[in-house]
């Protein structure tokens with residue numbers, strides 16, 4: 581069986597950095613509570629637990645010590661609340677997410693009606709809205725734009741699809757012409773996501789079947805599955821090597837492997853080894 585690996589896959593720089601910061605803090609302070617999961621992957625979560633990195637849903641759950649804000653970021657009130665509780669805060673917000681938060685705050689302060697192309701309830705989006713002072717609105721279609729807005733600022737959740745964002749931005753501009761003085765569009769989509777999506781699309785053109793390694797809870801893993809399936813290639817998501825169903829590979833000569841941004845190499849490696857042995 582020929583195994584073709586996606587050119588870009590697995591942990592992104594921001595997630596790697598967040599894990600390193602949390603592990604370092606746990607080694608230094610004995611234990612750390614992250615506010616939400618650092619990555620949506622159960623195997624990684626178990627490994628972190630063994631290193632003293634635990635998950636808490638909110639600040640109130642943490643009795644003392646250190647809390648870590650995840651790479652997705654959080655509204656500024658979260659760190660403020662942690663300080664009020666006497667906790668030490670380790671902020672692992674990815675610098676790319678930090679940029680979106682900063683833009684949301686600056687544009688809201690400058691009188692723009694700020695829109696975020698994002699998923700309602702996603703922690704990154706909740707954080708961005710928080711940094712705008714609660715003023716940014718979440719949209720998924722140009723229909724949701726206020727026709728009376730005079731200055732519009734448009735941002736995107738970092739993991740959104742660039743083409744979809746481009747389409748939305750063009751539609752917002754088309755509809756606002758004549759009523760709006762200014763539409764400011766920032767490309768805040770993360771390169772890492774885009775590169776993984778492009779590499780997955782390329783892979784789908786080369787392989788007869790695709791295996792995506794990652795958790796069902798991971799939005800970017802699900803997106804990779806959608807992307808490959810949309811190209812008509814049978815695509816299967818697994819969390820670990822043991823979940824490979826050999827019936828998927830019957831009569832196939834080339835299998836492509838990619839992995840979501842929350843899947844580390846030590847999980848992808850055994851999958852590749854298993855497939856290469858076939």
Ligand code: SF4
Pocket residue numbers: 592593594595651652674675676677738770771772773841
């Ligand atoms: S996907 Fe991009 S924005 Fe998100 S954590 Fe990774 S590097 Fe940062």
